[in-house]
Amino acid sequence: MKTFLFKVISIFVFVSTVASIIDCKKVEKQETEKRSFQSGDIVKVNVKPGLAVRDQPSLGAKKISEISFDTTIQILNCAERIEEILGLSGPWCEIKFLDQKGWVFSPFLKSEYSRELAFKISYGKAIRELPLPEPAPISDRLVLYRMSVQGHDIGIIQFVLDEKSEKGKMNSCRYWSGPPNTEESSRRYCDSSDASYKRNKNELSIDGKQYKWDGRFKGFISLDDNYDWKEIFAQAFDGKPHPEGDYNSWTLEESNCRFFEGDPYGGAEASFLCEKLGFDASCQCFEK
Template sequence: MKVFFFKAIRILVLVSLVNFVITCKKVEKQEATEQRFQKDDIVKVNVKPGLVVRDQSSLSAKKISEIPFETVVQIVSCKEKFEDILGLVGPWCEIKFSDQKGWVFSPFLKSEYSRELAFHISYGKAIREFPPSEPAPIENKLILYRISIQGHDIGKLQFVLDEKMGKGSLSTCTYWSGPPHTEESSQRSCEIEEVKYKRDKDSLIINGESYRWDGRFKGFIPLDEKDDWKEIFAQAFEGKKHPNGEYMSWVLDEDSCRFYEGDSYGGAQANYLCEKKGYDNSCLCFVK
């Protein structure tokens, strides 16, 4: 009786595990095949040199046109069925362009204001076209900026690293970015302090904090593990969707030397050091 009881338990556990694995795989598949575009969405072509438009939702269908890279089109409808083409998975979508309609493979489209990197086709696969990585700056006098935005409170940091003199300084300029021409918005608070730094090609250490150059956006990213840069890059450059929706995806804001998630004011942000950006004439402690 005991032997039968234990065998029954083992069978139940095994069945439960199998069901759990199947359920997980179903959830995985559902997440991977989530519809990306909706009717009337405005999108752009995101493959170079252009995207083939067909009269039906099939690779064997008649080609009716080819739309150049970054052309703006409108979604008419999308199929529910997902297909695997050139290593990408997604549905065919009917689009409207130049008073015409036709079908395209939707993974080669991107949202109108997305900063996703473009695709190109190589040896039967769709490959992200990463821009050539620009080398780290090698000037003897390196001026770097970092900007922090917390609601209306703006903090601008200027690092001046002089390898010839062997000195470094940090100027911090803070102000409130409320309504213009008010007493609060016109006031600047400036502080200057010395910093210790060490530079080795693409690596930089300032006051014990490590940074590494990344040529994709011409900046030094901090290596303090506060931010998941791999995930940030995947969402900002590779079109990876945020679990809470595309609106929450990380976006690169080159003007303020940062990536932000969701709202540019008050949302999560990942700051980096950028070269010769962020100079503010009203910050009297800043070096030109």
């Protein structure tokens, strides 16, 4: 009886292991397919200082040229075989650049408008070139902004925090982002109110809401939100896909203070305060 039970358990463990391996292979294949490029795709070189172009889809093939980082190229077709080079896995793709054709290793490419961080080669491995973290602003007078979009209504909040006088002010400006040069889009609704705040180096509290400086995002991140900032950082900069699809990934707009997930109109927004961006001269209540 004991021998029979042992055999049953052994078979069950074996089957479970095989199933687990198959599932892992499925996930690996799905991730590969998710990152694959199609014929006609416009992509950019995403490795510094540049990407080698070869006459055949092989690392041992003849190098015919090198394309500089961030150069735009076109995909002609991609090989089916998946290779692992410098710690990255993916197929070789034939590309066209100007009047030249050749093969490149596709993991070193990114979609044309992707915000992925660039790769660099270090000690025989490809690693992401993380942005240099910026220190928290040290000025006694902080001017921070937060942007929010709800439908076609855009709201910008300006916090003016003066540590010497220990006074805080919140200026709120709202307008409609419809067609330009119309009465609705030109009108600004502006109001101001006092704001209580405390600051201790990298930590900030405004009206009881807690923030902490994050040098990677170059802004103050809300500690009251239930967001996994490590995961968001990976999605916004490392090119890591969102579990529910790339459409839902986090995006940090470089032109203002907005940090959102998914749809720019109505998507989830992070409570994120940044310095220097967000000023709108047409908001009469804003201070410089």
